[in-house]
Amino acid sequence: MASRPSFLVDINGVLYTGNKPIAGAxxxxxxxxxxDYSFRFISNATQSCRATLHKKLKSLGFDIREKELFTAPVATARYIKKTGMKxxxxxxxxxxxxDFKKEGIVQTDKRPDHVVIGDAGKGFTYERMNAAFNYILEGADLIAMEKDRYWRSSRGLALCGGPYTAALEYATGIKATLIGKPSRDFLLLALADMNAKPKNTILIGDDLITDIAGAQRAGMRGFLVTSGKHDRKDAKRSVIKPDEVLDSIAGLRGLDLYNKKK
Amino acid sequence: MASRPSFLVDINGVLYTGNKPIAGAxxxxxxxxxxDYSFRFISNATQSCRATLHKKLKSLGFDIREKELFTAPVATARYIKKTGMKxxxxxxxxxxxxDFKKEGIVQTDKRPDHVVIGDAGKGFTYERMNAAFNYILEGADLIAMEKDRYWRSSRGLALCGGPYTAALEYATGIKATLIGKPSRDFLLLALADMNAKPKNTILIGDDLITDIAGAQRAGMRGFLVTSGKHDRKDAKRSVIKPDEVLDSIAGLRGLDLYNKKK
Structure with missing residues (x-):
């Protein structure tokens, strides 16, 4: 019997681009x-807390609850809380x-047990990178909330957290733990949050690698929308084969969503 | 017949540490x-120009000519000049x-053909890293004057140019051209500068990887001095086997320096 699907929906490039909602999203x-489908919205955005992202989505006209947002910072804070350290x-x-404060995590410059890298922009000062480097050598774990390479800012391409994580990995010889997409753990935690199973889950995203390959590697289906960073040509050229390619998430309504594979 | 050796002498940790000359150096x-041995002094130091380094060595009591200093910035400037671009x-x-100005290289923020990374310290701002990233995507070549991980500053360990080069490599997917030690080309250029051959050359350095392994890979002998960053225990633990281990460069005088291997 075919199963009713659950959904993981990427946010940037799927629900909006820049500050404009995508038509029909x-x-x-x-x-x-x-x-009555189950769904969670997932995001590697690490420039604002969940409440701020929620406010933005509301202002763009989306009927979404804050608890339906599953973001890399929230997942990171929960991950650290689980270690018993803080x-x-x-x-x-x-x-x-x-997002960290809410989970009882303390920000400190003295003997931290975790170093957490997000998309910090001008926050990537030499002083802070140097401090992070020394903390890691002293035993702190290195956590990457995302390892994205760059994003398209209003002033051109801008470096994300990935390159700076790579810098600390090179300096210390220690590999970071990746929390955000395409980490399998991140996707599975988002599923656990709504009691869903990978094989009945459809991930809708705009990035072939982070979203589609990540979903398929975790046993889910991956639907690519071309309303964000990749278009149909990219999808044709890629070795990554989305289960569906849609112009936008609005196209969901015309599809048979049940998983016909066993 | 045994050949008369030529010498490549590392500077930091071999001639001085911090601001103090090493006894007997x-x-x-x-x-x-x-x-009448031939020799060149080689250095990955990329925080000052050759003239400044020369002034420092003079003030520490070394009888050294500026043209005997073969540094990563000078080698980089010559490398770029050779490409015909500037x-x-x-x-x-x-x-x-x-060092770049002397070779006729122009510093520019407009469509550069090369992006050059040194040990920039606080010069590693997000703005400059972002600019470098965009220039590389537009076609500029990425040059690393050194890929060292860190150095011991007066305020603790501090990140060198290597981690930031790794960041740009990760962001762009493009590998940097390394000019300084342990690049084989760098060592061979230093030899060419004094008309010497690898098999008759002895490199004296304080770093097992950058100096000793680099020398041996280029066909030279590598003498480790323990007056800098590595001690005899490090040498014993390492898979890298120096041809000699000396307490300091002062120990040279007691050795038979002729190459007995063919």
């Missing part, structure tokens, strides 16, 4: 909710520290 | 000069730019 979210050196920007 | 340099975006600090 709000209605697609309503469609999922009205038909002393953190954050290289982040904006109000992302609030 | 100045006399060892005199010994080489008085006995537009350079430098991420460096201090007066190291003077």
């Amino acid at each position: 709000a209605e697609a979210v309503d469609f999922l909710r009205d038909n 002393r953190c050196f954050l290289i982040t920007t904006g109000d992302v520290y609030k | 100045a006399e060892a340099v005199d010994f080489l000069r008085d006995n 537009r350079c975006f430098l991420i460096t600090t201090g007066d190291v730019y003077k």
